[in-house]
Amino acid sequence: MVDSVAEQIGKRLKELMPSQVASQVVEVSKNIDGLLPEERQQSASYGDKRLLEFATTRVLLRNLMKDLGLKAQPVLSGKNREPLWPNDVVGSISHSGGVVMATLSESCHHRALGIDLEMRKGLDRKLFEKILLPEEEALLFGIEETEKSRLALLFFSAKEAFYKAQFPMTGLFLGFHALQLSLPDSDSNLSFIIHNEQVKENLRPFSTQIKAQSTDNFAIASCWIDQPL
Numbered sequence: 001m002v003d004s005v006a007e008q009i010g011k012r013l014k015e016l017m018p019s020q021v022a023s024q025v026v027e028v029s030k031n032i033d034g035l036l037p038e039e040r041q042q043s044a045s046y047g048d049k050r051l052l053e054f055a056t057t058r059v060l061l062r063n064l065m066k067d068l069g070l071k072a073q074p075v076l077s078g079k080n081r082e083p084l085w086p087n088d089v090v091g092s093i094s095h096s097g098g099v100v101m102a103t104l105s106e107s108c109h110h111r112a113l114g115i116d117l118e119m120r121k122g123l124d125r126k127l128f129e130k131i132l133l134p135e136e137e138a139l140l141f142g143i144e145e146t147e148k149s150r151l152a153l154l155f156f157s158a159k160e161a162f163y164k165a166q167f168p169m170t171g172l173f174l175g176f177h178a179l180q181l182s183l184p185d186s187d188s189n190l191s192f193i194i195h196n197e198q199v200k201e202n203l204r205p206f207s208t209q210i211k212a213q214s215t216d217n218f219a220i221a222s223c224w225i226d227q228p229l
């Protein structure tokens, strides 16, 4: 049987994350039954789309808590929309085009996680300057336009994943030029340079890795920050 889009993305997400990280990808659910009372209260003012995405991610996170042998706990959102993780876990969430993905790892393994999904074919040419550094645009020089746009979307997604991972540690909003990326190697790893002294300083004691893949229809990216050995 042919995999659904969510199953295809789920397989890729597993390839992009270390083995200790639990992950799940599903289509957005049509009900909010899985919300815990605290989450129901927080999301009471959300519009329909946001509410269903929020409810779907919370059910996924509870499944992942169970997979990791942890008790079910609420995951509320902070004032910058960042998930407020219970003490024993870190994770990340992304939704796009009716698909939701969530990851979770125990805090003893990881300091932070970031994931991102972009359900489209490529990045609009008009956004290149805002998203890409001149050095990144130079990497795409001479590449055919459709492929260039696909790779630009992969860069965009990787930057979003990095942003989500670093935020709980730094509390900093970053522009897209704060991170300079290389093209992925054969194992989907992107090497990177951080152009922000505060973020660089915060992440110095930790090993940070970024991976990304893209297809004709979507880009998917992950970032994880290890606990020091």
Ligand SMILES: CC(C)(COP(=O)(O)OP(=O)(O)OC[C@H]1O[C@@H](n2cnc3c(N)ncnc32)[C@H](O)[C@@H]1OP(=O)(O)O)[C@@H](O)C(=O)NCCC(=O)NCCS
Pocket: 053, 054, 057, 077, 080, 081, 082, 083, 092, 093, 094, 095, 096, 115, 116, 117, 159, 160, 162, 163, 164, 165, 167, 168, 174, 175, 176, 177, 178, 179
């Ligand atoms: C916050 C942001 C990353 C969300 O991305 P998006 O493509 O709009 O939405 P996604 O579906 O991929 O992600 C939404 C999830 O991100 C998470 N998220 C939102 N803000 C976050 C933050 N500050 N830190 C960590 N995670 C955050 C939430 O879990 C949210 O889902 P939830 O509301 O159901 O809990 C994006 O809107 C943004 O502001 N980016 C900042 C600029 C940037 O990325 N710069 C790159 C720096 S190198």
